[in-house]
Amino acid sequence: MPENQWDGFQWMNEPRQWSVEEKGLRLLTDRQTDFWRITHYDFVKNDGHFYYRELQGSFTCQLRFSGNYQDLYDQAGLMLRLDDTTWIKAGIEYVSSTAKASAVVTRDFSDWSIRELREVPIDFWVRAKRARDHVEISFSVDSENFEMLRLAYFPPSASLQVGIMAASPKGEGFETIFAPLDIKEG
Template identity: 70%
Template sequence: MSENSWEGFQWLNEPREWSINKSRLRWTTDRKSDFWRITHYDFVKNDGHFFYKELEGQFTCQLEFSGQYRDLYDQAGLMLRLDDANWIKAGIEYVDGIAKASVVVTRDFSDWSVLDLQEIPSNFWIQAKRGKDHVEIFFSTDGVRFQLLRLAFFPPCASLQLGPMAASPKGKGFEIDFEPLKFQTN
């Protein structure tokens, strides 16, 4: 996979504090920000932070990141987004003092799947493989061994938005660092 700089990326919901230094992207999430649609909570939130670029066709991508999770539902990772009602976010979500590998797939309504991690990893990797009508999500705590976390239907489309995301639904915000996104077309 080739490494990409952050050139050509843009914000959906730019956070108050962010910077790019030697290709490392860092931001602090704004308080009470999230991406979620309806299920279980009966609300729609679309104010989490997402730094993205448009990507066409089928691809494989990988994102490495680290965060200082501290409050309930602090989350960071990779987002693939078609529009406000069709998106996937995958990464770490902090729940009741436990870091969880997490995937939310939204097609009008959000669903959520999680897997407890042994500890909060110093670095975490999410890999996504976009097929014609699906996305496979893998995770790793060492950047070498990847484990399948989710295979989900995702609507066929010519292009979608891809990049890092982070949010703090219940907390005051936390700091997160992202290495440049890597990707290749399939």
């Protein structure tokens, strides 16, 4: 995979270990990192890893990734971010020793939706469709059959930061490989 597939991307909270390889962007999450705001846990965490670029207007983006999830709440996937208090993360979160399709929508306060998966998938796909005032999140374990996980209000804005996300809220870190983000604007 040519490195230019990641041109225009930049890090928010760059991990200590990451590289661009033939299979994609590989990273090892730093320990005890997360994105969360207040709800239930009464804390704010904004130190997860986010590799993004700016997108304007309506778009559809799709991401394929795989992870070696180990510890409670290990997570990876797609993130859309307006600012520190308004963002969505969607992908896999490791809970009760199994992977769950997960979406967290944050507008000052985080909320969390999960869907059971039969097993930890080797590859996982997450898709986000951004329109004027909402985002539709869908997922797939085979790249063909997508299920809607969440339709959420998301404030209209001129642009958003969009990219890959990974964090290890409770653990020492885990490895994830992300294929290039497929983006269709308009």
